[in-house]
Amino acid sequence: MIILQANELAHAFGADDxxxxxxxxxxxxxxxxLVGPNGVGKTTLLLIxxxxxxxxxGSVSRQAELTLGYLRQEAVLTFxxxxxxxxxxxxxxxxxxxxxxxxxxELETRMEAxxxxxxxxxxxxxxxxxxxxxxxxxxxxxxxxxxxxxxxxADEWDTPLxxxxxxxxxxxxxxxxxxxxxxxxxxxxxxxxxxxxxxxxLEKTLRTWEGTLIIVSHDRYFLDRVxxxxxxxxxxxxxxxxxxYSTYVQQRELEWQHEETLFANxxxxxxxxxxxxxxxxxxxxxxxxxxxxxxLTRDLVLIEEVxxxxxxxxxxxxxxxxxxxxxxxxxAQRIKELPSPTSRMPKLKIKLKPEQRSSRFVLRTKxxxxxxxxNSLFDCDDLNLERxxxxxxxxxxxxxxxTFLRTILGDIPxxxxxxxxxxxxxxxxxxxxxxxxxxxxxxxxxxxxxxxMSPEEARRYLGQYLFRGxxxxxxxxxxSGGERGRLALALLALDEANFLLxxxxxxxxxxxxxxxxxxxLEQFDGTIVLVSHDRYLVDRLATQIWELRDQHLHVFDGTYxxxxxxxxxxxxxxxxxxxxxxxPTKEKVLPPVNLDWIEDVVDPLKVTAEDRRARDRRIRELTxxxxxxxxxxxxxxxxxxxxxxxxxxxxxxxxxxxxTELTTLSTELDELMAL
Numbered sequence: 001m002i003i004l005q006a007n008e009l010a011h012a013f014g015a016d017d018x019x020x021x022x023x024x025x026x027x028x029x030x031x032x033x034l035v036g037p038n039g040v041g042k043t044t045l046l047l048i049x050x051x052x053x054x055x056x057x058g059s060v061s062r063q064a065e066l067t068l069g070y071l072r073q074e075a076v077l078t079f080x081x082x083x084x085x086x087x088x089x090x091x092x093x094x095x096x097x098x099x100x101x102x103x104x105x106e107l108e109t110r111m112e113a114x115x116x117x118x119x120x121x122x123x124x125x126x127x128x129x130x131x132x133x134x135x136x137x138x139x140x141x142x143x144x145x146x147x148x149x150x151x152x153x154a155d156e157w158d159t160p161l162x163x164x165x166x167x168x169x170x171x172x173x174x175x176x177x178x179x180x181x182x183x184x185x186x187x188x189x190x191x192x193x194x195x196x197x198x199x200x201x202l203e204k205t206l207r208t209w210e211g212t213l214i215i216v217s218h219d220r221y222f223l224d225r226v227x228x229x230x231x232x233x234x235x236x237x238x239x240x241x242x243x244x245y246s247t248y249v250q251q252r253e254l255e256w257q258h259e260e261t262l263f264a265n266x267x268x269x270x271x272x273x274x275x276x277x278x279x280x281x282x283x284x285x286x287x288x289x290x291x292x293x294x295x296l297t298r299d300l301v302l303i304e305e306v307x308x309x310x311x312x313x314x315x316x317x318x319x320x321x322x323x324x325x326x327x328x329x330x331x332a333q334r335i336k337e338l339p340s341p342t343s344r345m346p347k348l349k350i351k352l353k354p355e356q357r358s359s360r361f362v363l364r365t366k367x368x369x370x371x372x373x374x375n376s377l378f379d380c381d382d383l384n385l386e387r388x389x390x391x392x393x394x395x396x397x398x399x400x401x402x403t404f405l406r407t408i409l410g411d412i413p414x415x416x417x418x419x420x421x422x423x424x425x426x427x428x429x430x431x432x433x434x435x436x437x438x439x440x441x442x443x444x445x446x447x448x449x450x451x452x453m454s455p456e457e458a459r460r461y462l463g464q465y466l467f468r469g470x471x472x473x474x475x476x477x478x479x480s481g482g483e484r485g486r487l488a489l490a491l492l493a494l495d496e497a498n499f500l501l502x503x504x505x506x507x508x509x510x511x512x513x514x515x516x517x518x519x520x521l522e523q524f525d526g527t528i529v530l531v532s533h534d535r536y537l538v539d540r541l542a543t544q545i546w547e548l549r550d551q552h553l554h555v556f557d558g559t560y561x562x563x564x565x566x567x568x569x570x571x572x573x574x575x576x577x578x579x580x581x582x583x584p585t586k587e588k589v590l591p592p593v594n595l596d597w598i599e600d601v602v603d604p605l606k607v608t609a610e611d612r613r614a615r616d617r618r619i620r621e622l623t624x625x626x627x628x629x630x631x632x633x634x635x636x637x638x639x640x641x642x643x644x645x646x647x648x649x650x651x652x653x654x655x656x657x658x659x660t661e662l663t664t665l666s667t668e669l670d671e672l673m674a675l
Contacts, residue, residue, distance in 0.1 A: 395548025428497025
């Protein structure tokens with residue numbers, strides 16, 4: 001059932017077009033991830049869909065009586081003028097139930113006084129039914145569950161909203177929206193301001209969400225575990241893909257490869273035609289060459305009018321007008337100027353190449369204690385790090401992760417014990433706050449100060465990090481967070497280090513930039529210690545996990561998925577997360593729905609009605625998704641029977657992805673049915 005439909009949306013700021021010709025359709029229970037580079041207009045599109053901003057073109061239709069909740073990236077002004085405490089704000093969601101509660105108490109008092117008339121009993125029964133069906137016996141439990149899940153300790157529940165930080169207010173708004181349970185919930189960067197445990201809780205909650213979701217997030221791991229389709233937004237519009245985020249990455253790569261193959265083949269054909277014309281236009285085959293030149297002209301005009309992809313299955317007669325035959329030189333120039341149809345966005349061209357190879361032994365510690373003279377942070381297991389290892393250092397905010405990196409660098413001495421570094425090490429450090437950057441310099445001057453080179457070389461180098469034209473003359477202090485991150489990566493690459501200490505390197509980067517950095521780090525011929533909340537990156541890179549817990553650093557020798565399996569006491573979650581541009585080589589098996597969050601507030605040994613309802617909801621969702629995926633697979637099979645060449649190969653690869661998705665969904669359904 002369609003609950004929202006947008007047709008040919010466009011939006012502009014003054015004379016500058018942000019996007020145009022955006023059409024999307026949203027069905028009940030869809031869980032959509034909206035992705036795209038920074039600045040493409042994702043937040044603007046969300047505002048338009050939510051009815052909070054009028055588009056400059058197009059229209060949005062919504063289902064009658066659709067309830068809608070919207071979480072902005074920052075909720076600083078959301079509670080302006082309100083004196084509620086955190087808990088009172090959550091209670092405000094249930095004002096109707098609390099009114100029923102008050103009326104029930106009043107009627108009970110009257111009945112205790114002997115008023116047992118039919119009207120009193122009838123009203124009491126009616127209100128009690130409304131109270132029960134509305135969740136009256138569960139709402140305080142729900143409030144407790146949500147506040148604990150979002151990281152609010154019990155002693156914070158009585159804090160006035162006016163005393164909260166911007167990040168805390170955003171969490172309060174998210175909690176209120178989860179309790180309101182709107183038909184359509186729109187979340188703009190919901191994982192901002194959440195620690196890892198809160199993000200994991202939110203994932204589990206949204207995976208069993210009864211309504212419809214649209215989510216914008218730079219957290220690829222979060223998207224991969226929550227969404228069932230992806231809307232990819234770029235300068236050309238929005239395109240929908242079925243499946244998880246990883247499935248979207250695979251489908252997108254297949255499309256790019258198909259577009260590029262089609263373009264290369266068409267260019268080869270056009271150039272071969274042009275070469276024949278050149279050789280024969282004044283020779284014995286003049287008439288044939290002139291005829292080919294006319295057809296070549298028509299083909300070029302058609303490509304320029306509708307694009308290379310749009311011309312498939314069409315002919316020049318559909319242009320509807322006569323065209324002047326080009327000269328040979330004009331045709332050659334027009335062929336040269338044909339743009340590639342690929343929708344690939346410009347990506348960072350990061351090159352992390354060590355100047356030299358380090359020794360096998362990189363780092364060892366003995367009886368190490370980290371912190372400051374007035375504040376001891378944690379003790380360590382004895383550490384042993386070898387060349388090509390990648391360590392993910394994880395733990396709560398404020399536990400000392402950044403301090404540990406600076407201790408390895410030698411900036412902060414250990415409180416106890418020893419750190420020994422191997423021979424031939426060149427250290428490269430990426431600071432979370434980009435403190436290594438001089439905010440008073442221009443971007444170009446920052447590179448020139450870091451390594452001697454000519455201004456022309458520096459500008460070409462900065463172009464690889466998407467600083468183009470006048471961007472290189474910006475003051476560092478005027479850069480956005482993402483731009484500072486790209487500049488810091490550019491300087492890091494100049495160090496040619498073989499031992500990287502990376503403190504939140506993907507902060508502020510959009511997803512294409514995250515993917516580019518991940519691809520480079522996967523091929524890095526050195527050693528890495530990585531501090532990151534980006535679990536997608538950690539999952540792809542880590543060979544060891546160093547976990548800060550209870551003021552101690554615990555070493556786990558294994559991947560992130562193995563670490564999670566050990567931590568949860570279950571079997572490893574075998575999950576193929578593929579942001580590498582490559583075809584899938586393994587079937588992807590998603591983890592089953594986990595309802596462990598219920599144990600936070602109820603007896604973990606007792607299976608509650610809420611457990612059963614959540615399981616039944618998920619079974620219904622999986623059944624619907626399996627039906628949709630089967631339809632997708634059957635459609636691809638139908639198209640395959642009529643396809644040839646490169647198109648057939650692309651369809652076969654896409655059908656493999658559909659089959660993998662179908663297997664994943666069926667496996668999860670079987671597991672739930674067996675419970």
